[in-house]
Amino acid sequence: MSQIEALVANVGSRLGIGPEAAPLVKGLLQLVFGGPKGFEGFLDRFKSAGLGGLVASWIGQADNPPLGQQGAAQAFGEETIAALAEKVGLDRGVVTEALAFLAPKLIGLLTAGGAIPASAPPAVAAFLAGAPAAGSAPAVAAAPALNPALGKSTASATPPSAAVSHGRDSTGLDRYFIPGIGALLAIGFVYHFVTSRPEPAPAPAASETAAALTPAHFGFSNDNGVITASGVVGDNTARSAILDALKKAFGDKVSSAVSVEPNVAPAPWLAKLPAALELLKVPALTADFDGAKINLSGSVPPADLEAILGKLKALFGGDFTFAAGSGAVSAPAPSASSPK
Numbered sequence: 001m002s003q004i005e006a007l008v009a010n011v012g013s014r015l016g017i018g019p020e021a022a023p024l025v026k027g028l029l030q031l032v033f034g035g036p037k038g039f040e041g042f043l044d045r046f047k048s049a050g051l052g053g054l055v056a057s058w059i060g061q062a063d064n065p066p067l068g069q070q071g072a073a074q075a076f077g078e079e080t081i082a083a084l085a086e087k088v089g090l091d092r093g094v095v096t097e098a099l100a101f102l103a104p105k106l107i108g109l110l111t112a113g114g115a116i117p118a119s120a121p122p123a124v125a126a127f128l129a130g131a132p133a134a135g136s137a138p139a140v141a142a143a144p145a146l147n148p149a150l151g152k153s154t155a156s157a158t159p160p161s162a163a164v165s166h167g168r169d170s171t172g173l174d175r176y177f178i179p180g181i182g183a184l185l186a187i188g189f190v191y192h193f194v195t196s197r198p199e200p201a202p203a204p205a206a207s208e209t210a211a212a213l214t215p216a217h218f219g220f221s222n223d224n225g226v227i228t229a230s231g232v233v234g235d236n237t238a239r240s241a242i243l244d245a246l247k248k249a250f251g252d253k254v255s256s257a258v259s260v261e262p263n264v265a266p267a268p269w270l271a272k273l274p275a276a277l278e279l280l281k282v283p284a285l286t287a288d289f290d291g292a293k294i295n296l297s298g299s300v301p302p303a304d305l306e307a308i309l310g311k312l313k314a315l316f317g318g319d320f321t322f323a324a325g326s327g328a329v330s331a332p333a334p335s336a337s338s339p340k
Contacts, residue, residue: 053268215291297325
């Protein structure tokens, strides 16, 4: 089983959609590589939605956590989600949840080693060529092949009772009558099945969801070893990740107040927060993470502050903006007894 097939099985089991997972993943891969800018254009969706820092943290990572449905709605938009839901015959809410789960994992899978693919890799191309089309009916058995030399069917001989009707050979009109009736019945069944399927319940408009999102926030201060942290994130998973990172970096000497609010965007700095905290082990330093903006301040010598900023820039990359509070630059250095 390839990695793509394993991902199909995973999302099919996770969301209870079974065989519909294959056309759903196929539709997402067509979004990834089908645009004029290919994979880069797909990444631009997240950057345009203010999630550039988050998507950068997925590059080359094998097991990225889900994005969250609000983030997926923000990145893909109402029209794209509605079109994909109609194509695969699933509820928009289910498709939004699937995109939130699949997008981070596909981006990590397709960028192994940190390389951005210029086109679909062979395994993806093979999957796109072989995956069943969304909403397709089961294949109908092919008609028996004709023997070119005899002009007759190579299927088993028709029983005498079916071959003769009113003394005529079965090559007459009645030879086609029963198959024709069968075909009409099949067409009628398919038409009834398609037209009688209930319409999926409409998902909330992406514009309504995205407009209400506020940036995730994390505030940190190191008062000579007394650590205070606060913030607001969109789910308990993110909150737990922050608390675990603080405990790993500073042990139990942390006073924290991190809350969960429903309309908060995914935190683009979350995946690299443990590494960032290692850089912030400086007395009298204060750090503020607001979406993709990072600001440092406190009673830290200007040279030390610039050095920390440089390391943070290298860690988070160009999708973040960085600043140093004016008070920090002009503030006096900590006393000689304070560790550096």
